[in-house]
Amino acid sequence: MDSRSTFSSRMGLVLATAGSAVGLGNLWRFSYVTGENGGAAFVVIYIICVILLGIPCMVGEFIIGRSQGANAVRAYAKLPKANNWWGLVGALGVLTSIVILGFYCVVAGWCLHYLGCALADNIPATSAESAAYFKNLNENTWYPVIWGIVFLLLTHVIVRFGVKNGIERVSKYLMPVLLFLLFVLMVAACSLPGAWRGVKFLFQPDWDCVNVNTFIEALGQAFFSLSLGMTCLCTYASYFDKGTNLVLTANQIAILDTMVAILAGLIIFPAAFAVGVQPDSGPGLVFVTLPGVFHTAFSEMPTMGFVISVMFYALIVLAALTSTISMHEVGTAFFTEETKLSRPAAAWIMTIITVIITIPCALSQGLVPQFSVLGMDLLSFLDTMSGNYFMPIGALLSCAVLGWIVPSDYVRREFVGSQPRLAVLFLPLIILLRFVCPIFIIVVMLSKLGLL
Numbered sequence: 467m468d469s470r471s472t473f474s475s476r477m478g479l480v481l482a483t484a485g486s487a488v489g490l491g492n493l494w495r496f497s498y499v500t501g502e503n504g505g506a507a508f509v510v511i512y513i514i515c516v517i518l519l520g521i522p523c524m525v526g527e528f529i530i531g532r533s534q535g536a537n538a539v540r541a542y543a544k545l546p547k548a549n550n551w552w553g554l555v556g557a558l559g560v561l562t563s564i565v566i567l568g569f570y571c572v573v574a575g576w577c578l579h580y581l582g583c584a585l586a587d588n589i590p591a592t593s594a595e596s597a598a599y600f601k602n603l604n605e606n607t608w609y610p611v612i613w614g615i616v617f618l619l620l621t622h623v624i625v626r627f628g629v630k631n632g633i634e635r636v637s638k639y640l641m642p643v644l645l646f647l648l649f650v651l652m653v654a655a656c657s658l659p660g661a662w663r664g665v666k667f668l669f670q671p672d673w674d675c676v677n678v679n680t681f682i683e684a685l686g687q688a689f690f691s692l693s694l695g696m697t698c699l700c701t702y703a704s705y706f707d708k709g710t711n712l713v714l715t716a717n718q719i720a721i722l723d724t725m726v727a728i729l730a731g732l733i734i735f736p737a738a739f740a741v742g743v744q745p746d747s748g749p750g751l752v753f754v755t756l757p758g759v760f761h762t763a764f765s766e767m768p769t770m771g772f773v774i775s776v777m778f779y780a781l782i783v784l785a786a787l788t789s790t791i792s793m794h795e796v797g798t799a800f801f802t803e804e805t806k807l808s809r810p811a812a813a814w815i816m817t818i819i820t821v822i823i824t825i826p827c828a829l830s831q832g833l834v835p836q837f838s839v840l841g842m843d844l845l846s847f848l849d850t851m852s853g854n855y856f857m858p859i860g861a862l863l864s865c866a867v868l869g870w871i872v873p874s875d876y877v878r879r880e881f882v883g884s885q886p887r888l889a890v891l892f893l894p895l896i897i898l899l900r901f902v903c904p905i906f907i908i909v910v911m912l913s914k915l916g917l918l
């Protein structure tokens with residue numbers, strides 16, 4: 467039971483960290499946000515946000531985590547020139563990861579339920595039937611609560627075994643399977659008659675659709691998808707060794723993550739366009755629109771329809787699992803190191819706190835509509851709070867501490883590690899962390915608040 471070991475291989479490190487990034491954000495959120503924001507133009511802006519803001523912030527979190535080799539709270543508090551107050555940034559990260567894990571398990575639980583339906587060949591056949599099915603599932607059954615908890619327990623079991631024996635080992639198996647499923651599904655979806663309209667939607671930009679909101683959505687999506695601003699990557703980086711090339715790692719993860727999002731788009735949009743369904747139906751896309759789409763698209767070949775549905779929901783479940791593991795690890799590392807508890811006991815604390823959020827989130831979807839805040843159901847409320855405020859504030863503060871508080875000699879040394887070639891990239895990095903990223907994040911937050 468290793469609470470502070472390191473990843474045992476570079477491959478394991480990249481796959482585990484990419485596993486954190488690749489998740490519902492790529493398969494579920496990216497497709498509906500792209501659908502709502504006009505397709506290709508959004509994708510271009512998204513990629514610019516990843517390169518200019520996502521990668522530097524990721525390197526920043528890596529520097530903090532690797533230099534301190536500790537959980538997020540301690541890592542921030544112990545940075546040179548920082549004081550205990552900075553530990554609160556780490557604490558905000560731990561809190562955000564608990565909140566996101568809480569509602570993420572509900573969505574992941576839906577995926578698990580749909581995987582069960584796909585395996586039983588019981589997927590609703592048309593979009594109208596799917597809508598009624600999804601509504602009934604949430605309003606009249608306890609399945610969302612049960613599957614949400616099952617998903618959380620699955621995550622718990624993996625994290626409990628530690629970094630090498632749990633997280634790294636599982637990621638090494640799951641990530642290749644995930645990439646294989648993605649590829650097969652992409653080929654199947656793109657070979658449907660009429661699929662090209664979906665491909666065009668994803669690759670032919672329509673700049674008329676672009677407005678300030680497109681930038682806000684793209685930045686939010688980039689942060690969510692790359693797992694930034696909630697100390698998750700900082701926690702994983704505390705298990706990197708000094709020889710790890712941080713820039714190469716961040717680039718590899720950003721490329722893998724973006725590739726998966728685009729491949730997912732190449733499954734979802736061609737399939738939707740092939741059967742004449744508009745892909746802008748919001749969060750319900752994967753649970754309401756798509757089940758019917760797969761059924762209709764492969765109606766001539768029912769066995770193929772069955773296989774494709776099973777593969778698609780298996781893909782989402784696997785992707786969600788590699789992300790929930792990373793969120794769980796943030797809290798588990800914190801409770802292990804800041805209490806005298808063993809890792810398994812600390813993992814239980816994290817699971818129990820999370821379940822207290824998962825249950826009302828699941829109930830708020832229909833069974834107990836009173837679980838709502840400011841006119842939003844609890845799940846949407848927590849999603850909005852964490853995406854619009856907690857994550858950007860976390861990212862902003864991590865840029866601030868590295869850019870303005872910690873002495874730049876120290877940042878430079880920790881950035882370069884044992885890779886002297888990286889020294890030339892230090893100046894651009896510090897400019898991005900000091901000015902570009904904070905300004906962008908502040909502008910986005912102010913416009914979200916309607917103050918710009």
Ligand code: PFF
Nearest residue numbers: 487489490491690691693698
């Ligand atoms: N990046 C994950 C996704 O795209 O689904 C979500 C996520 C995981 C966000 C871990 C934050 C995090 F710390």
